[in-house]
Amino acid sequence: MGSDLSPLIRRNRVMKIILQYIRPYKWLCFFTLLVMVLDVAGGLLIPTITADMINIGVGGGNMRNLIRSGLIMLVVTILASSGALLGSYLSSRLSSKIGRDMRNALYDKSLTFSAYDFERFGTGSMITRTMNDVNVVQQGIVWFIQMVLPVPVVCILGIIMAFSIDVQMGFLLIGATVFVILLAVLVTRKASVIFDKLQKFLDRMNEVLRENATGVRVIRAFNKEKYEEKRMRKSFEDYAESAIKANRLFAGLESVALLTINLCIVAILWLGGNRIGAGYMEIGDITALTQYAVLILFYIVMAQMVLILVPRAMICIRRISDVINHTPEIEDAAAWAGEEKEQEEAVIRFQQVSFRFADAGENTLGDLDFSCKRGQTTAIVGSTGSGKSTIAKLILRFHDVTSGAVLLNGKDIRKMTQKELRTHISYVPQKAWLFSGTIADNLRHGNETATEQQMNHALAVAQSEFVLDLPERLNSQVSQGGTNFSGGQKQRLSIARALTKKADLYIFDDSFSALDFKTDAALRKALADEVKGAAVLIIAQRISTIMNAEQIIVLEEGRIVGMGNHDTLMKTCSVYQDIAKSQMKGAVNHE
Structure with missing residues (x-):
């Protein structure tokens, strides 16, 4: 019928x-x-x-x-x-x-x-x-x-x-x-x-x-x-x-x-x-x-x-x-009518979160329970396909959790409008993307009212001094996708764009992979002073990038198999030890 x-x-x-x-x-x-x-x-x-x-x-x-x-x-x-x-x-x-x-x-x-x-x-x-x-x-x-x-x-x-x-x-x-x-x-x-x-x-x-x-x-x-x-x-x-x-x-x-x-x-x-x-x-x-x-x-x-x-x-x-007429997978909620709690210690909290893609037969993430606290850096590390970037997408509500809840400043993000949620978050995607226009136009994606001084400061923190060597500096043209810049330059400009915005949570999704070790170290040092009043979440492949994080979460097949700082994980987490060994070639002494 x-x-x-x-x-x-x-x-x-x-x-x-x-x-x-x-x-x-x-x-x-x-x-x-x-x-x-x-x-x-x-x-x-x-x-x-x-x-x-x-x-x-x-x-x-x-x-x-x-x-x-x-x-x-x-x-x-x-x-x-x-x-x-x-x-x-x-x-x-x-x-x-x-x-x-x-x-x-x-x-x-x-x-x-x-x-x-x-x-x-x-x-x-x-x-x-x-x-x-x-x-x-x-x-x-x-x-x-x-x-x-x-x-x-x-x-x-x-x-x-x-x-x-x-x-x-x-x-x-x-x-x-x-x-x-x-x-x-x-x-x-x-x-x-x-x-x-x-x-x-x-x-x-x-x-x-x-x-x-x-x-x-x-x-x-x-x-x-x-x-x-x-x-x-x-x-x-x-x-x-x-x-x-x-x-x-x-x-x-x-x-x-x-x-x-x-x-x-x-x-x-x-x-x-x-x-x-x-x-x-x-x-x-x-x-x-x-x-x-x-x-x-x-x-x-x-x-x-x-x-x-x-x-x-x-x-x-x-x-x-x-x-x-298509009903989107993510439907916006009404504006939050409750009391604002901007200064909660835990900016983001995962409460027994599981997630499964709509066309998948099993969970991609399961039983995640952790917090990203204000003034601390939380790092997520794991093998390819372990679900690291999916965590960032759940925070930004690019997907909704299958079970459990993700809380921002104590509020379930599903009860917030997507616009309200994302005003609290600054994000550097895994694949650096720049829009056609000028460098200033791209930086103002993070903050429409950013002054030239603020943009120059963000560029300095992101180790993007190469912009100062360009003839037109902030007014230099950017091709669609940033094809007129190298991979490392695009990553640094993407980081500068995120830093132009003042947020409660900064997410760096494998955003240092195209940087050499010297630039990576200098950027992380400058970054620590810049965002010390906010929570920082770093998703990375390189152990050297996350060694100084206060909290490191180790993922394997979508589940947490280790949590702690670098020294603790080197003693207690075999998965973390294997990752460290493969990158440091056995130079790290562990018990």
Whole structure:
């Protein structure tokens, strides 16, 4: 039963999303439709006036009537042309506003997504939905208003006028119109399935292109150009094959529709000649009927051309609605209404915390119980995959705990807004990332109101004196991702950005790995004085980086297997001893 209702549910969801974005511009939409209807009505009046002029003929006192009819035709033509121009402008304006709102909604929604939510949709697909899908919807709106919505008006008015001339001619136009419309509906239904695949192939093309662009050095290093070329060609061929199928459908539809128009005109001339001979019609009526038929079927053919895009636009709207209606893994809480306790000794406390990824079969972290105290440095060390960086993500609430609780200044972080939570935390990610702009712009990500003196101080603590050697110093340009700086420079700038912000907790997620030992030691010494009023959490691979930490937590397979300072762990924790031995090559004397 659920599978039978699912297409209906999807259609209702698509209609809701369309109405959601049209509703703010309902008056603009109404005025646009009114202009388009008046334009069509004016276009249908011209054949009627032409028929009257032919029937009046020339001679006697008929010249005055002909001139009057000609002037009326001129006025109607000018008004219809102006209406068409105004309708095009209004429909374009409407589509641009709706497109802007959709892109803003997609972007705002993406800001609420966790890493798992992004993985569910895929980065390539999110880019396609924001750029290509919205663009298709915008084109669909313009074409639909200009070429599809006038069709019912043209058909109804045209057939009524045909019936006013002759009943047989009216039924002839009804038959031709119904035939072409039914054919168009049949083709559109088949095309919808193809366009659904087409957008997925477009997602795949974006993903492969993105991988090839970002991983070009690895591809060249391993001589995989031919392999990647085959993979790229396969995605292009899949897309092209589906596009060709859709084009064949609509090419056949257009051919049949044009054939129907010609056959209809032939039928009007043949039957009309007989009706004129029988005295039921006049010669000018043939001209009017022919033009009614051409207008009706022309608009239907134009609508068919638009219907190439409409199924695709509907698929795109559904894909957009999938993102906008998605419930994020992390849902924001209401603002904290309790009493603030800014100066609690334990800034962060893990209480019997376990965590499991949504698509995992077992816990990544289990039974974590520790605190990061103000004025102390807590270090986390462990083998690759032991869950060190996941702890930082739980503190920042990039993921929610499966059981237990994480407390910030005595408050469960799930009962705080994410914005409030992150105002207390300054974070240096495992992979240093800089944004395009200037060095000052990047540092002010930590503190929007930071002065030049504050930024220079943060750079000095982070051992980033190289900035002073740059011609423009803080105003030096940064490429996207910081590609114009070395790995160590990016790490130091990321640390300086974190230090520009005054926080209760500073998290350094393996943020010293690209630094040489001399710079690492100097940075840690300067850092100790800079953040002594806050709690510091260092996630590291190198023992030398964390030897002086007041508390070292040793992780293995997501569980704490040791806790204490360096000297204590060297005596009591075999896992820590093994890590130390592998790095210090047995130089450390332990019992």
